[in-house]
Amino acid sequence: MLLLTGKIFIYFNLFLVLSFLFLHNRFPNFFRPFTIRLIGITGCIPFLVLMLGFIVSDFTILNVSMNSFIDDPIFYKMASAWGSHEGSILLWIFIINLYLLFFLITNKNHKSIIRNILLIEVGFLFYVILSSNPFIYYEVTANHQGMGLNPVLQHFLFVIHPPILFLGYIGLIIPFSTAVYILSSQNFDKKHFQTILIWSKISWFFLTLGIVLGSYWAYSELGWGGWWFWDPVENISLIPWLLTTAIIHSTAVSIKKNELKIWSLNLCLYAFIAAIFGTFLVRSNLIVSVHSFASDPLRGMYLLAIVAYLLSFAVYLNIKSVKLFNQDKFYLLSRESFLLFNNIFFISAALTVFIGTIYPLFTEIIYQKQVSVGAPYYNVTFNILLAPAILLMALAPQLSWGKSTINYKSLWATLAASLVVGLLVFLIWGNMYFSLAAVLCFPILSVSLFTVPTLFKAKNISFVSQWLAHLSIAVFILAAVFTEQFDKDYNIEFSKNSQATQSLNRSIDITLNDIHESSFSNHQKIKVDVTINKSGDIIQLNPSKNIYQPSGQVTTEVSKKNYYFDNFYSTITSITESNVILNIVYKPLINLLWLSTMLLILGIGLSIFRKNKYE
Amino acid sequence: MKFQKINSRLKTRLIFFIIIFVCFSSAIYLISYALKDKISFFYSPSEMQALDIDDKQLIRVGGLLKENSLRLENTVWYFDIIDEQEISVAVIFEKTLPNLVEENKGIIVEGIYKNNILIANTVLAKHDENYMPQSTIDKMKSEGIWRGD
Known part of the structure; x- marks a missing residue:
């Protein structure tokens, strides 16, 4: 029943979208906002049907059979809807339609932009129908209880991380569609740039949150490489993030100074393409990743076709608008030129990540040699390229629009002070990387401190959001370098029957207290209780091993406890008849890192609600 | 007057171009430098035997975890990675092995190769939606609940 409903609504939605695309010029009266809303709603239904199938465990749907177990907790059952490739592409379509519905609220009559959104959606609808349809009938045998969701995915972040990240990626569809509209109609109205700015901020918000949640999940799970691993799946989320950061900064110039317009629009085009291209890279399994998806070359080919389809839009519009390039003129020492510099650094950084991610593909095709590009590559390229951007971040908000001046005395004083601070840091901690980070971040920290009074006087929330975001980046860098440079790793062996x-x-x-077993609906748990005594403070840790039904698969569960800004991270290496071996990692300041990302997200969130001062 | 204005605009533009040029060319220089020296090579055990590997360089080795080779001594894991040519590499690893690592299953290890032993600092665990250890699949097959393939 659900199977049929889901199928019918996919085709019905496809029918409506196609009829809109072909007929909206001929019958403009028929395609009023009501009809478009109907398209949006029918587009949302197939995913909801699939989710309902998971909730009621309708095993006649193959996808439910393969990815769900009858006794899984209800939240995991719901989340299983995006646990598989097919379901996640359906979620993708659901979110496109969600954005369409929200976009309709603010821009009721903008048919050209809506047409562009639907032109993209139609590609994904065909993708689902041709290669990734979750609604396939499955002959249920008696006592069939489902194959079960992969236990490694059973984590509360699995319930929220994928949809939020998808909201971030797909949010870029509206800037993309608007940019296509502006470039093809040559209508450079300010209000369209405002549409771009607000929707790319929403996308930026979700993208940042999604990346941070993913990072936290990878940190919490053993063998996923910690909070950041430069894994292809992580990289392909970072590229759209960097480009969206560039969009936000350059669109501000486009609106305020009527410059960098073509530049901003191109960023909108390529940011969305980068998001789709990234999905193609990881879904086709062309690139080896820890966080991989089940592979199927055919799926990859379809996604590549969608990328080519979008790219053809972009290249056509680039050719069309080539004569409009190079009309900008502004002063070197002004806020707009510094925002341009920000863009250049961010785009170069995105480029290095892109090249590092696809380089293994090249060597495999050209030299038949497998390589893997990891942290050492990015430490050289990405970090060095973004270092000057960090220094400029302190200076840029001090400049005014148009022709600006600099107080050279305080500039040199700040630079000198940061060098002194760097030297002091080196003398105290004896670590070169951390003292370099201190030199880079000191200007932002000091500027943030000096502008605290302005924070309370500011009439506009935009200053507050900018202040928060820039400060959080500085704190993030300090915390990230500190935690990577000063973490400690211990292996301890305990005899099982004695408290030692x-x-x-x-x-x-560290003291071993107790080992006990317990049963849950779909797994058994062996838990070890230990306490850590750090200079008088007691920290409880209880790492465990879970044995899952129906597969019998064993997972190692991490137990983490905070100690102020530090974190203790423990796992059971092995547990035998006579002894227990624990691995305990001490991660200093890692919580400051999470806190700084929360500040960044808060700053971005605030900027969405700013008063529009550009009108 | 007019000439001067154009001249200063030209100057500003020139400076912009220089900055953009410097930034992008340094990006390209850094990328090419890093791609030459800073990538880790991905070997199979038999490829490793054929090559002379620098013991300072980080490498990745992929293959199957050899049957009956996994053991734990004094909090350190010892195991062998084997490939289709039946050539194996000994690995030691000091931390907790991640989920889904099992004998006779694929494994990827990153570390430094020294005195014919790979000293691993990372053992990677893949996790796609369908991925299950072979023993689990076998168990499900024997119980008649396996529906894959």
Whole structure:
């Protein structure tokens, strides 16, 4: 029943979208906002039907059979709807339609932009129908309870991370569609740029949140490479993020100074294409990733076709607008020129990530040699390229639009002070990377401190959001470098039947308290209770091993506890008849890192609600 | 007067171009430098035997975890990675092995190769939606609940 409903609505939605695309010029009266709303609603239904199928465990749907277990908790059942490739593409379509419906609220009569959105949606609808249809009938045998969701995915972040990240990627569809409209109609009205700015901010918000949640999940799960691993799946989310950051900064110039317009529009085109291209890279399994998806070359080919389809739009519009290039004129020492510099750095950084991600493909095709590009590559390219951008971040908000002046005295004083701070940091901690980070971040920190009074006087929330975002980046860099440079790793062996205390170093003692087993609806748990005594403070840790039904698969569950801004991270290496071996990692300041990302997200969130001062 | 204005605009534009040029060319220089020296090579055990590997360079080795080779001594894991040519590499790893690592299953390890032993700093665990260890699949097959393939 659900199977049929889902199928019918996919085709019905496709029918409506196609009839809109072909007929909206001939019968403009028929395609009023009501009809478009109907398109949006019918586009949302197939995913909701699939989710309902998971909730009621309708195993006649193949996808439900393969990815769900009858006794899974209800939240995981719902989330299983995007646990598989087919379901996640259906979620993709659901979100496109969600954005369409929200876009209709603010821009009722903008048929050209809506047409562009539907032109993209139609590509994904064909994708689902031709290669990734989850609504396939499955002959249920007696006592069939489902194959079960992969236990490794059973984590609360699995419930929220994928939809939020998708909201971020697909949010770029509206800037893309608007940019296509502006470039093809040559109607450079300010209000369209405002549409771009607000929707790319919404997308930026979700993208940042999605990336941070993914990063936290990878940190919480063993063997996923910690909070950032430069894995292809992580990289392909970073590229649209960097480009969206560039869009936000350049669109501000487009609106305020009527410049960098073609530049901003091109960023909108390529940011969305980058998001889709990234999906293609990981879904086709062309590139080896830890966070991989089930592979199927055919799926990859279809996605590549969609990328080519979007790219053809972009290239056509580039050729069409080539004569409009190079008309901008502005002063070197002005806020707009510094925003341009920000763009250049961010685009170069995105470029290095892109090249690093696809380089293994090249070597495999050309030299028949497999390589993998990891942290050492990005430490050289990405970090060095963004370092000057961090320094400019302190200076740029101080400049005014148009012709600006600099107080050279305080500029040199700040630079000198940051060098002194860097030297002091080096003397205290003896670590070169951390002192370099301190040199880079000190200007932002000091500027942020000096502008605290302005924070309370500011009439516009935009200053607050900018202040928060820039400060959070500085804090993030300091925390990230510190946690990577000063983390510690311990292996401890306990005999199982005795309560024993061992010393890790002068200030940390660890005691084994108890080992016990317990049963849950779909798994059994063996839990080890230990306490850490860090200079008098007691921290409880209980790492465990889970044995899942129906597969019998064993997973190692991490137990983390915070100690102020630090984090203790423990796992059971092995557990035998006689002894237990634990691995304990001490991650200093990692919570400051999470806190700074929350500040960044808050800053971005605030900027969405700013008063529109450009009108 | 007019000439001067054009001249200063030209100057500003020239400076912009220089900055853009410097930025992009340094990006390209850094990329080419890093791609030459900073990537880790991905080997199979038999490829490793044929090559002389620098013991300072980070490498990745992929293959199957050899049957009956996984053991734990004094909090350190020892195991072998084997490939189709039946050539294996010994690996030691000091941390907790991630989920889904099992004998006779694919494994990817990153580390430094020294005195014929790969000292691993990372063992990677893949996790796609369908991925399950072979023993789990076998168990499900024997119980008649396996529906894959």
